[in-house]
Amino acid sequence: xxxxxxxxxxxxxxxxxxxxxxxxxxxxxxxxxxxxxxxxxxxxxxxxxxxxxxxxxxxxxxxxxxxxxxxxxxxxxxxxxxxxxxxxxxxxxxxxxxxxxxxxxxxxxxxxxxxxxxxxxxxxxxxxxxxxxxxxxxxxxxxxxxxxxxxxxxxxxxxxxxxxxxxxxxxxxxxxxxxxxxxxxx
Numbered sequence: 317x318x319x320x321x322x323x324x325x326x327x328x329x330x331x332x333x334x335x336x337x338x339x340x341x342x343x344x345x346x347x348x349x350x351x352x353x354x355x356x357x358x359x360x361x362x363x364x365x366x367x368x369x370x371x372x373x374x375x376x377x378x379x380x381x382x383x384x385x386x387x388x389x390x391x392x393x394x395x396x397x398x399x400x401x402x403x404x405x406x407x408x409x410x411x412x413x414x415x416x417x418x419x420x421x422x423x424x425x426x427x428x429x430x431x432x433x434x435x436x437x438x439x440x441x442x443x444x445x446x447x448x449x450x451x452x453x454x455x456x457x458x459x460x461x462x463x464x465x466x467x468x469x470x471x472x473x474x475x476x477x478x479x480x481x482x483x484x485x486x487x488x489x490x491x492x493x494x495x496x497x498x499x500x501x502x
Contacts, residue, residue: 325337325391344459408425435448
């Protein structure tokens with residue numbers, strides 16, 4: 317049975333959307349999968365939404381554009397509004413509840429509402445909220461182990477940022493732990 321997972325990361329520009337997607341793509345490549353990473357900046361980019369799509373497969377990927385992704389990480393409310401309806405039934409939606417005044421409405425998908433900004437601030441760096449949500453995603457869509465992501469971070473992070481590795485690892489783990497405890501009651 318062939319494996320193909322499509323994951324959309326969406327948020328404001330500057331929330332680390334592209335980096336989170338790239339990290340997932342690098343990790344999948346390092347683990348021997350076929351990968352595409354497609355960034356997309358909407359016309360509303362300034363203060364608007366930035367998103368990228370990552371496809372991970374064990375065979376060649378036919379079309380890199382996905383209408384109905386298996387999983388979405390929505391880092392802000394406009395992204396939730398846009399993508400909640402597009403997640404494949406049975407798929408996964410990770411929503412950054414720190415920046416949302418509503419929860420996930422759909423009941424046919426696995427969802428996690430995670431206060432990613434607050435968790436990142438507890439770790440000591442609010443820019444890690446993208447890693448917190450990525451950890452949560454992998455808890456619900458175990459396409460790659462968190463340990464593989466940690467290895468990819470160590471391998472691909474520029475030398476000047478190596479001091480950030482422990483905090484990134486903690487963010488991934490805290491996100492995964494939160495997702496494993498979070499039960500969405502419809």
